[in-house]
């Protein structure tokens with residue numbers, strides 16, 4: 095909230111004349127209603143309306159926030175088009191932020207898919223239509239040399255968590271350039287909606303470095319720079335400047351979450367920054383957290399140990415390698431040595447099995463770590479025949495690539511084949527829940543990356559688990575900023591993954607749910623935040639001193655308060671300063 099000058103304070107002085115309250119000043123009542131942090135709409139009491147000079151600007155009805163939520167929910171449900179529902183929620187957030195988050199807290203099961211996966215995918219495809227307010231900060235490569243000045247234009251001075259994309263690999267769509275901007279907005283919204291990070295601490299950013307997808311770039315409605323992405327050196331200089339500007343503006347404790355960055359840049363940036371800044375990459379590390387938790391549940395349901403499993407990945411990019419790496423650590427923790435742990439993991443990319451001696455030549459150092467010392471295998475079916483995986487994970491954005499034959503083979507080799515089609519949005523998923531159940535004759539333990547309705551197969555109803563990083567990153571961000579973590583080590587992600595697994599109940603397993611139900615997402619986020627804080631203090635990663643005595647109270651105290659009174663209190667405190 096911007097500080098008031100003495101002159102402004104004087105002008106806004108609140109006068110009490112007997113019972114009559116009014117406000118003098120040049121800030122009109124309407125402006126007060128337009129302040130999303132402060133606005134309560136019809137929940138302003140008559141006294142508050144008089145005090146603030148907004149009496150008469152609202153109908154005389156005074157509603158509770160609960161009534162407002164139900165009204166908004168009715169309006170939301172009345173909208174037929176998914177994209178229009180998305181726009182409705184964006185507009186509500188821009189008008190009355192607390193009401194928006196209260197709506198998400200009350201009707202998260204219905205509303206979250208419209209601020210996040212899958213509707214956010216539609217928003218990226220229709221970015222020019224949905225852009226209405228400055229909800230994201232755009233920094234272009236033409237701002238190189240004065241990135242700090244652009245950051246300063248963001249109105250909130252106390253930013254603690256940034257979600258940044260460069261649009262390089264938006265979901266399974268590939269390079270969307272600036273039109274990827276709804277992604278960091280959606281992720282930052284979940285920081286607050288699920289983990290209670292105060293919204294003014296959150297800053298979604300889109301770095302516009304150009305776009306290599308000519309279809310997107312040449313669209314007359316394209317809103318970004320009409321140029322191709324720069325060479326690596328120029329890109330790196332720009333991102334380096336961005337990271338330095340973040341530290342200059344918001345301090346070293348400001349966390350930077352990289353999201354949907356193209357594969358060729360994402361690993362390099364993570365390697366370069368992970369111990370220099372407080373940062374992580376959700377597509378690599380966050381995907382690992384949630385997939386490992388779901389694998390642990392699947393092992394539990396099938397009465398097996400992690401080391402009993404062989405995992406074949408369709409895709410060898412960010413998500414695949416992120417999952418493979420955390421799985422490798424988990425297998426080693428179970429007592430396997432490096433070779434044994436690696437032998438449980440096979441990756442298949444666009445050229446076939448990731449193997450040393452395949453004819454296509456060069457493998458990145460990240461793939462090399464898991465490359466097999468054997469002859470190349472091209473087809474997925476042949477990889478399945480050869481390796482006989484117990485777990486098949488799709489992170490390739492190749493729709494339908496878990497063909498009938500692949501799924502039937504999985505069922506042939508396994509009593510309970512474990513199949514995750516994690517690619518987003520559903521149009522890019524490797525298979526549908528229906529295909530997985532049909533072609534494995536109901537034997538599979540299945541999960542998808544986007545939400546899926548319950549499936550009826552052979553007269554039984556199955557809940558479909560959503561293996562999506564939304565189970566992990568909100569709590570990780572909350573925990574990290576609560577204790578001012580210096581950097582996020584692999585241990586942080588293991589702790590987050592174990593926390594998710596620990597929240598699965600026998601009842602969940604009985605229903606073949608591999609993760610807690612979606613109505614426990616806020617619980618997951620809170621427990622992860624507390625466990626990350628505990629881990630950080632134990633491992634000397636927390637910069638915030640002294641150590642808290644009661645970690646749960648420490649985290650709770652820092653969470654966003656959904657009651658309007660909190661807004662008034664904050665506003666009055668600022669006003670008094």
Ligand SMILES: NC(=O)C1=CN([C@@H]2O[C@H](COP(=O)(O)OP(=O)(O)OC[C@H]3O[C@@H](n4cnc5c(N)ncnc54)[C@H](OP(=O)(O)O)[C@@H]3O)[C@@H](O)[C@H]2O)C=CC1
Nearest residue numbers: 265266357409410411412413443444490517518543562563
């Ligand atoms: N559910 C979740 O939580 C998450 C889901 N995802 C989803 O996963 C998907 C992939 O994301 P990400 O890993 O970041 O993307 P990347 O671009 O980093 O990786 C994609 C991988 O798919 C491979 N690929 C492409 N075509 C084929 C093919 N025909 N057969 C086998 N492999 C193929 C690519 O091969 P090559 O290396 O040869 O180019 C590459 O290794 C996206 O749809 C994304 O939305 C991502 C993160 C989290």
Ligand SMILES: CC(=O)C(=O)O
Nearest residue numbers: 265354377518562563
């Ligand atoms: C979930 C996610 O981050 C993705 O699909 O890219």
Ligand SMILES: [Mg+2]
Nearest residue numbers: 265353354377
């Ligand atoms: Mg992503």
